[in-house]
Amino acid sequence: MRRRKNPYDEHEVHTDINVVPMLDLAWNLLLVFMIVVTASVQGISVNLPKASAAVGKVKSTTKAITITAEGTMYLDSFPVTMAELEERLRQFKAADPDFPVVVRGDEKIAYKGVIEVLDLLQRLEISQLALVTQKLVK
Numbered sequence: 001m002r003r004r005k006n007p008y009d010e011h012e013v014h015t016d017i018n019v020v021p022m023l024d025l026a027w028n029l030l031l032v033f034m035i036v037v038t039a040s041v042q043g044i045s046v047n048l049p050k051a052s053a054a055v056g057k058v059k060s061t062t063k064a065i066t067i068t069a070e071g072t073m074y075l076d077s078f079p080v081t082m083a084e085l086e087e088r089l090r091q092f093k094a095a096d097p098d099f100p101v102v103v104r105g106d107e108k109i110a111y112k113g114v115i116e117v118l119d120l121l122q123r124l125e126i127s128q129l130a131l132v133t134q135k136l137v138k
Contacts, residue, residue, distance in 0.1 A: 062100045063092060064132075065117055069108040073117070082116065089124055100128035 065085065066074040073080055075088055092099050101121060105114045114131075121129055 061096060062102055063089070064102050064104060066104040067106060067109050067113050067117065069106040071109065071113055073113075082120065085117075086120055086124070089120070089126065093124055093126060098128060099126075100130065101126055102130045102132050104132040 064074075064076055068074070073082070073085060075085055080088065089101075103114065103117055103121075105117075118129075
């Protein structure tokens with residue numbers, strides 16, 4: 001009786017390529033990229049008003065000013081008063097005169113709250129400004 005040859009014999013050279021580690025790496029890179037892109041702007045969760053076109057890019061130095069429905073203001077994730085906001089924005093402007101700012105106002109906030117922030121940004125001569133909205137669903 002002839003002995004059958006074992007395809008997994010230890011003494012034989014394996015010439016096939018194992019692609020599983022490469023696929024694992026590609027999957028992990030995709031996951032990291034998705035997480036980094038969605039976390040590019042920090043802030044507090046608010047209900048944004050709708051707009052017909054919502055297009056824009058966010059730099060890594062972008063500062064987010066958020067105004068909640070209760071009127072609380074946040075700079076990135078930290079609660080601030082109007083005076084503290086002005087002081088911190090002055091510091092950022094001294095370090096980088098062209099830093100961008102995004103304003104995220106809850107759709108239920110009074111228009112006055114957003115105007116006060118916009119007036120402050122104008123006084124500080126911060127010209128790179130964006131108002132964040134949600135895309136209008138038709």
